[in-house]
Amino acid sequence: MKILVVMKDVPDLVEELELTDDSRLAVDDLSYVPSEWDDQALEEALLIKEDHPDTTVTVVALDTGDVDNMLFTALAKGADRAVKLVGDFGRDLSNRARAALLAQYLREQAFDVVLTGVQAIDDLDGQIAGLLAGLLEWPHASVVRNVEWHPDGVHLIQEYAGGRMAELTVSTPAVLGIQAARKPPRYVTVAKVRQIQKSAAIEEVEVEVPSVPEVRLRRLYKPEAAGHAEMWGEDIDTVVDQLVGLLKERKLLRS
Template sequence: MSGLRVLVPIKRVLDYTLKPRINAAQTAVENSALKHSMNPFDELSIEEAVRLRERKVPIDEITVFTAGPPKSQDMLRTAMALGADKGIHVRIEKGPELEPLGVAKLLKKVVEEQKSDLVILGKQSIDDDAGQTGQMLAGLLGWPQATQASKVEITDKTVTVIKEVDGGVETVKANLPMIITTDLRLNEPRYASLPNIMKAKKKPLEKKTLEDYGLDVEPRLKTIKVTEPPPRKGGVKVDDVDGMIGKLKELGAL
């Protein structure tokens, strides 16, 4: 099998340790002047691409890609410190965030440009939780897809993916080229060492714009209002099982 060209899309999101707050206009989550980091599911994707190479799967190149504001390139440098070979940054200064369909269209162009055989991306981003980009990309490319992977094996041109489903696990097989989306049980991402962080600064990073790809990525959706969920009511204590059953009946749960 000739060496694979792997594409790993990543996204800069509000750090998962922070509690999101709604902005004053109730149109989005407030994210200005707050800590951002790489989407956790994308960390799994980079780790898996690097592990495939470490397991002696022939890989010629691991490319990481992101579209976003200038600070997004920090995520690319982090990914390269973790083992990716090069990065591509489509710089977006202003305007609404790309919707999943727009991202999928952009990734299709990048896949064709980079001649990628395998795309590994997070099953969702933790900011909008859409969980659509991988599936849309597979549809646009006409490639097979395996979502929510918890184990990936590649032999020759065949990819075997195991994923957890209700009541057990499901195993699927497909031939390359292919789209894989990653789930939390797939692996444990490594930390970037200081020497690798320094080496990443010398790895190639291409800077592009949406105009370079000539795409229509105008939003199809309009956010009407964003609100926080209602506060949870406090629980009550009961003295015994009969009391619990009575309370459940009172609440209409039985």
């Protein structure tokens, strides 16, 4: 079984977001980390590999910045290959463009399953898995966990709103958006990553930037404070009296 894990680097949430003079996000001034959901997808792939030793795990990322460390870290965790897709593009790719670039690479490969995080914190779009599957005309499922390989396909659990879940069997090749791995993502030391950097290499594959429909960003701006919160303290009786008074004042409670 051959698994491909799609990885993306996203802004570190501890960073302060700043805007440029033309009302765009100052992306070059931010620190980047692997998307936490992609880390879950990688862990699920490695767990499948542990259950089926003949499985190979490849990680792929678009060259939108300094993604080498993210790929070497994936190799240190147990991935077999790392691929970086290079071309004339930057961080401002839409998810449609990202999916099209990934599809270019996948059409020349022979993977059984593609795993990607269900979403990423920089857009919360959650569409990469579906878009990629649509371009490849492969089966697809998102918000997925407990992926297991069987002769008739991959068995998985898909989560729905309201706490409902479904057990599904998906034929391969397929694209899956991973919500959570069966175990927390494994940790590797900096020393091990540095060791991998000396002994392993990242494959570079050139891809052409596609022409796809996209939404144009007109303006970004920080929210403006319109008011403030009034703290009522911790005394229950006082809080109840003030809440009742407020509801009466707003004509939401009859006397």
